[in-house]
Amino acid sequence: MEDLQTQETQEQGTSVEELEVVSLSELLKPAETPSSEEPANPTPEPAATTVTAEPAPAAPESTPAPEIATPKIEYAPPPQKELTAEELVQRFEDKTALLKQLGLDDFLIGALDYYKAQGDLTPYLEAKTVDFAKMPEQQIVERKLREKYASLGLAEDKVNKLVQHDLIQTYKQDEATFSETDVELGRLRMEADAALYRKEFMERQQKFAAPPKQPQEQVQEPSHEELIEATKQRVLAEPLVQEFVKKPLLKIGDDELSFNYEAKNVNAALGVLVDPAQMTFYTSKKDEMGRILTDVNGNPVPDYSFLLELAAHITDRQNYNTLLMKHGKSLGTKQIAEQLNPEAPSGQAVVPDSAPVNTMQALADALRQEHG
Structure with missing residues (x-):
């Protein structure tokens, strides 16, 4: 019997002595890292994963946060219910003041108080x-x-x-x-x-008598001449106007195109500033005799062409002056160019001079001829 069991064991290729008994605790131990003496290509065994906790980064030193000025928040008051007339009256502790605000004088207020007290x-x-x-x-x-x-x-x-x-x-x-x-x-x-x-x-x-009516002071309206004189004094008090009276020059524009305009009639210029009738005269249509034209109602007929020109200058003064000066400059340049290059008479060709033309000298000659 023993020989039979031994033969079966040998046929299986494994002896009882070769079987290694491993305890449960050994199986649960983590696998050791293979040493360098072990074969180069050992059969890999599943190794337990070891998680190493990295040290937490040091917290940076806290710096105080800058103070931020927060805007003051204001809340609108809650909607109030609409008060009745009786509630509005009750809000006034001084009923006499309320009656005066409503337009009642002392006479009527006294009559109401008497009726309230006496019933008569x-x-x-x-x-x-x-x-x-x-x-x-x-x-x-x-x-x-x-x-x-x-x-x-x-x-x-x-x-x-x-x-x-x-x-x-x-x-x-x-x-x-x-x-x-x-x-x-x-x-x-x-x-x-x-x-x-x-x-x-x-x-x-x-x-109970009504208070005597206070006589209304009769305010005398100033005359037209008085109004003009008062306006004139106010205008002449301005330093800029005083300088204009002494030297009637007005600088037009602010850049290289600027020029000085000399007023020919200082009194007429000041009259427009102080007298509305003068403004009406200059901005109304006139007949061949220079008289202001009027409509059927006797009102002056405005010169809307002139008024629109004034409106353009008043509302867009800088641009208006710039365009005006540029236009004048272009007209002067065109005239000089025509003098330098005159057109040939009809049917004749302009024969250029054989000698070269000195452009700057020709321009100077043209300007000299223009200004005499």
């Missing part, structure tokens, strides 16, 4: 309609008696009875009932009481 606008109406200075004495006394009894809350018929009783008993104005002496004394008492009541009524009326 009779004094206001009296201030408008009653002349106590001319009212008869008996009517003054009767008015006072009616006020006295009406203030007690009595009915009108009772008030009338009491008033008639006082007129008869207090002032004895009934000759059939009282003696002549009593009637006279009663009249004197009525005169005294009427004077006292009249003064009271007039003082009370004065409180």
Whole structure:
């Protein structure tokens, strides 16, 4: 039996002694790096990957961040609800100031306050309609008696009875009932009481009287000549104008094309500045006699060709002057060129001189001939 097992083992090509027992812990160990003594081309075994943590880079020294000025943020107020008229009035603590802002004067404000306190606008109406200075004495006394009894809350018929009783008993104005002496004394008492009541009524009326209107100052409008003189003084106060009056030269342009313009009539130039009528004269159409043309309504007829030229110069002054000076320069150059190269008469050919032409000398001769 043993021989049979040994034969089977040999047939498999591996002996029991050649089998190497490896523990589980050895299998779990990481593979070692092969040494230089090992064969040059050993069978590679899977090696465990080793991850080496690189040192973290040192954090740079922190530098303080520059201060940035942040703009101030302002928020719009939230939309307010629309207030009613009553809420708007309640916002004003000083109602009198509000009434004045609405255009009411002290007279009307006083009348409103009185009506609010008394519930009656009779004094206001009296201030408008009653002349106590001319009212008869008996009517003054009767008015006072009616006020006295009406203030007690009595009915009108009772008030009338009491008033008639006082007129008869207090002032004895009934000759059939009282003696002549009593009637006279009663009249004197009525005169005294009427004077006292009249003064009271007039003082009370004065409180409700409308304030006297302030006379409006009549502002005298300056005349046309005064306006012109005032404008003239203001214009002549300018240093540039003063220099122009002394030496009437105006520099036109700022570059190499600039030139000085000499005014022929200083007064006319200043007149345009100070007198609107002068400006109208120069900017209106005229007839053959130099008179300003007018339309059917008597208004001057504007010279729009001239006005548009002025408008072009006013609105584009620098460009206008530059173009004007360049055009003048081109005209001068063209004239000199024509003098240097005159055209031959019709049918004749220009025969050039055999001698060479000195261009600069010819130009100088042409300029000398031009300016005499």
